[in-house]
Amino acid sequence: MLQQYRPLDGSRIAVPDSVLGIEMADDCTRFNLRIAGTGIAPAGKVFGVTLPKVIGQTAASGDKLALCLGPDEWQLMAPLDERDRIEAAFAALYAKVPHSLVDISHREVGIVVEGSAAAVALCSACPLDLDEMPVGAATRTIFDKAQIVLIRQGRDSFRIEVWQSFADHVWGILQAAGREITLEI
Amino acid sequence: MLLIRCPHCAAERPEVEFVYAGEAHISRPRDPAVLTDEQWKNHLFIRSNPRGTHFERWRHIHGCGRFFNAVRDTVTDKFAMTYKAGLPRPSEAEIREARS
């Protein structure tokens, strides 16, 4: 296969002593899943993760993660080599349970924001109260002018999923915030 | 910046996640072809524009993506309540109770 190009590959923002580390996340398979009520349980079985039913919650199993983004909407994330299997399994489910599964692996990139100042860096442009966001929560929101999905992976660890053409913009603001954090200003 | 309660997310979220989507409880006629020009014009262009209680649509576009309805006071800008699209227009008593 040909070489892939990702925006910002290899870029890094770092403030020493685990204060802040921002870098591009490893690639993964991403699907947007839209499915109605009774189909949720079988869809979870097909994917391999019981789908959370509350908007804002995530569920994981092994390397796979499911985010509930809307009343009938999930983002499914899995290792790259699971793509074909997942697609085929859902195709088999379609006749019984109509749904929409769309590959959005290349639509977005992941940016990992970690460290004791991670939340401060995000607050540069994210209007949410991150103190109210539990570990394991995920939500679509806005970061300056870019729509993102924000996932809280740990107390001091977040992941931003953003459409790739918006990634530069998000990165630019995080870089500015990183400078402020470095200067403790 | 307003805080808006999304009835789907069941949470108050910042206004920047939402877009306004016009007056609520105006549904598209089942068969527009049977409407007179006058009726169609009224459906398309005529809105209530009240001073005070207004029924309106919002979309949690940068959140769960859902359209929903809201009762808002156009004088104070304050929301009395929000509810899912498709539900009936709340009564005055319900709005009063939500405000208190």
Added chain:
Amino acid sequence: MSTYRVAAKGRIDQSRPVHFTFNGERFEGRKGDTLASALLANGVHLVGRSFKYHRPRGILSAGSEEPNALVGVSRGVGRSEPNTRATVLEVFEGLNTVSQNHWPSLKRDVGTINDAFYMLFSAGFYYKTFMWPKSFWNKVYEPFIRGAAGLGKSPSVPDPDTYASRYAHCDVLVVGSGPAGLAAALEAGRSGAKIILVDEQAELGGSLLSEPAAGINGQPAWQWLETAADELAASKNVTVLTRTTAIGYYHENFLGLCQRVTDHLETLPEGAPRERMWRVRARQVVLAQGSIEKPLVFDGNDRPGVMLAGSARTFLNRYGVKVGNRAVVVTSHDSAWLAAINLAEAGVKVSAIIDIRASVPYHLVDLAKAHGIEVLTGWTVTGTSGRLRVSSVRVNPVTAGGKVGRARNIACDTLLMCGGWTPSVHLFSHTKGKLDWNEERQMFLPGAPTEETRCAGAGNGVFGLLDALKEGAFAGASAATDAGFKAKAGDYQIEGEIACTGISVKELPTDRNSSSAKAFVDFQNDVTAKDIRLAVREGFQSIEHIKRYTTTGMATDQGKTSNINGLAIASDAVRRPTPAVGLTTFRPPYTPTTFGAFAGYTRGSLFEVTRKTAIDGWAEQNGAVFEPVSLWRRAWYFPERGEDMHQSVARECKATRQSLGIFDASTLGKIEIVGPDAAEFINRMYTNAWSKLAPGRLRYGLLLGEDGFIRDDGVIGRLSTDRFHVTTTTGGAARVLATMEDYLQTEWPDLKVWLTSTTEQWAVIALNGPNARQLIEPLVEGIDLSNQAFPHMSVAEGNICGVPTRLFRVSFTGELGFEINVPSRYGRAVWEALYEAGRQYDITPYGTEAMHVMRAEKGYIIVGQDTDGTLTPDDAGLGWAIGKAKPDFVGKRSLTRSDMLKADRKQLVGLMTRDPKTVLEEGAHIVADPNQPVPMKMIGHVTSSYWSEALGRSIALAVIEGGRAREGQTVHVPMPGKTHQAEITGMVFFDPENERLNA
């Protein structure tokens, strides 16, 4: 050091001298000084000229309300700021400042001539003076207004600084760190609630910083302050923001706080933002903004050396500066007596206290006399003398009946005044909270709030130290309680407090002709009491009108020191009670705020999102010139050495039509529509018929609004029975998806179909030209590309260069064409592989301009360029795209409204200029008869116009009334220099039989 600095007083660091310049002269101050205190320590009162009359002005106050002492600050290229208040500007080593509004110098200013023409500039002069004669406008009035306009000098080069912003959330936000605010923050902080305490000054304390003598809970005030500040600093749940101004209070307890991060620093840390805008959402808010001292209104009250009494006390107690050696005090309030006594204790000769009131508390009188101060109660001030600094004050007795007696003069170098105190209700007022007029105290006080907020201390009309502490503590505790925490207000004891009262007065009584008095109400805008009375005489009744006519309260200080005096005089003049005259509205920002702080990160490359495609990097490396298209930047054309745009575009078009062109179409909007009802949904949305479109086929789709006008278009491919790949215009992508979601969620929720944006999932490479098929045939796997198996308007899935693809056979140029969709991270590599393989066909990258030319040659429209939201499908010549048999689709009903059927609707047609070399201007108007009288009837306009290399002539598209029926007629297009003739034609200029794209 000068004689004005008092040793062992103040909070400045007496051991750390700091040097700065003012108008080029070098001065020494102390670490902790403001520019105002440092200048006063050097005996400098004259710091600027007034805006309108260029009158010499001094320092009026010690705080952010300052109307007079505005200076320009400069710290290197681009770092100059006008109108900085000397009273808040902290001095640092090397600070450079200049005074404003004068020429050639502060001491000799030719603009004072305005002062002599005083009558010309009275109330409403803007509206009166420049009215006639008309011929004066260009030569006299406008140059004069331009010359005189503007306060200070705006910077002329880009600001090199960066600015930051941050969102924050808290349980309790306390604005102001005077006694009330501190007490509130302490109580709320002890509850464990998340607190933000914000104060505009460099250190916490507010009015306590001017009151070292008081004792709080057994400690001297400043020691108590230090303990409090330490406690707050040690509390993890408390964020203290100093040098931070709460500039605005918006809906749902959302406040903007502007933090000055580096302005006070001697050296700027590399990469540090100058200011940061905090956007805070608070559950509860405590407003403890304090109060502002009112000047008194009398002739000559603006002379340098005339100052607010409380500010003089602040300069002495906080900065260790005597504002003069020989002071006179004029007041209607007890607090100025305390200032007088403080100054006397510090060695200032206080000659007299003039109190408007006939009787004053005995203990104050005794105290004053004990300090050797002459006491004149029931007296008035009727004038001041001195050229650039007050040298004497004219005082007169007033009888009980109001008769003003004989004047005498008292020599002084400083005149301190106090007309009482105004609670700062600005932020409360931003929330539209009601202000109640207190007739007895002659002040507006916060009434019923509209937000989760409470006011405390002087800002709530509670002036005593003890009362302010108690009210602050109560406010802090109840705010924390309401935010869901357990809190209880502690108690306070105070020693050494002297309670103060006073009265409010309008202009001071005088024995002179008041029509020649220059008794200023608004210092910054040079508005006098006489101006306000004149406005009322001329018929203005509402304070909102009086304000705009006289400009009182409209300066950068928003009338902090002038509003209430102006209102009292207006109310007296209209003979109506103050609340009936009304208070003008306070609006954010509370104090002048830089544009940078509002912009935050939004400048330079972050000014707007610049979306780039996966192939953008290749285009950049290959010399593309870009153009913005909605948020995207797109390759516009690819000039080769020495080519201009015209030559480049002509070459790109020619190469594509002759052999092969390659184009980045990735920005096209894409929506995947999936579900059993997908075809039905698209049927309802788009005008065309979709049910019978077979999988593997494409169709052009036209989308209308319910009003029947064209909103968007694009090619839609059916991948399988239940799955469609929809494309939209670049700019319409988000809008189309939102419209579709709207119908799906709210009108047709029963349909089983779902929408997903895939715009960025796919990179799209358009290959066009006779050699397009030859190029990709060897690179494609799994798709039979023969014309029979894969005709024009087909779609298939397979691989290209080993990468999965959705291959469209479609053309927007009229040539044999393919649109190759590949997962976007492969976009660049596939592009490069095609480009390499295409060298044998002289493959040529082309940009959006060549694409526009080639599509126009074929008469393909661009929505938003050839349509403008008023064109129906028929107007655009797209009547064929309407599914006639469909009972309904979005917009169908509107197409039969009578207006939509008129014969003279503007229709899209082709235009060929009589002179083939003339390329019309897009947007140019079209008339039928060029000899008709002006204004001519415009019958249409040019929407697209290009040089067509393929045809060797110019072509254009235009909308023209009844255009199609006029085919063959000549119309006229007036352009600069010449009116051109053009013939109305059909829209397809090139290969009307479509032989090329079907090849």
